[in-house]
Amino acid sequence: MGFSAPPPSSPLSSRGVEDMSHQRPPTCHNPSMRREQDRLDSFHSWILSIITPSELAKAGFYYLGQGDRVACFTCGGQLSNWEPGDRAVSEHQRHYPNCHFVRGDRADNVSLAGVVSVTSMQQREERLLTFVHWPLRIPVRPDQLAKAGFYYVGKRDSELYIHIFNYICILFLHNDGVCVLQGVMMCGVMVCVCVCGVLQGVMMCVC
Structure with a gap:
């Protein structure tokens, strides 16, 4: 994995670059790529098979059209030389931990519209x-949540919404440190209990 901080164009080692994005005002490096769909469309000539355009676009990257080099639409950080086992989100976080997109304190990103398809969430990695x-x-x-079958779809006010395939779940954080995931389904209630951050199990109440 190679990466570089803008504006340099050649790959640099991790010892040669310091992430200075936390010292920059929270402006968007490339506003034209704030939409996930536009970032995804930039990969029309992408040929690498070890990491998918959808994963890269979801992690804030768009394709620069040369080799396997991508850039973040928010911080402008560039990554290249992808290797088997690399994950777009983790590499983004590792090389540019102060990126506002990675930190989640920007509202510029426009994710793909609509509910994520069930089939795309079958794999734990996805x-x-x-x-x-x-x-x-x-x-x-x-x-822990991904292993249990959950995927995150964003937050609304103080509630954190999670999907588990066809279920819509709401996460409540209690003062006693016990987290209870409650979801309503067609004919019953699903409750997933987490104590001290450890997933205890899933209980189903069926009709």
């Missing part, structure tokens, strides 16, 4: 990618 803006104050780790 579900985990949706937790890029998961609030760190929540004592339940994204990998």
Whole structure:
């Protein structure tokens, strides 16, 4: 994995670049790529198979049209030389931890409209990618939730909305440290209990 901080165009080692994005005002590096669909469309000539355009676009990247180099629409940080096992979100966070998109404190991003399709969330890795803006104050780790079949679809006011395939779940953080995930389905209630950040299990109340 190679990366560079704008404006340099050649790959640099991690020891040669300091992430200074936290010292920049929260302006968008490339406003024309704030829409996830536009970023996805930029990958029309992408040929790399070890990482998909959808994963890269979801992580805030668009294709620069040369080799496998991509750039973040918010901080302008560039990544290239992708290797098997690399994940777009984790590499973005690792190389540019102060990026406003990575930190989740920007509203510029326009994600793909509509509910994420069930088929696209069958794989745990795909579900985990949706937790890029998961609030760190929540004592339940994204990998625990993804393993249990959940994927994150954003937040509304103080409630954190999560989807579990056909279920719409709402996460409540209680003062006693116990997290209860409650979701309503067609013929019953699903409750997933987390104690001290550890997923305890899923209980179903069927009709």
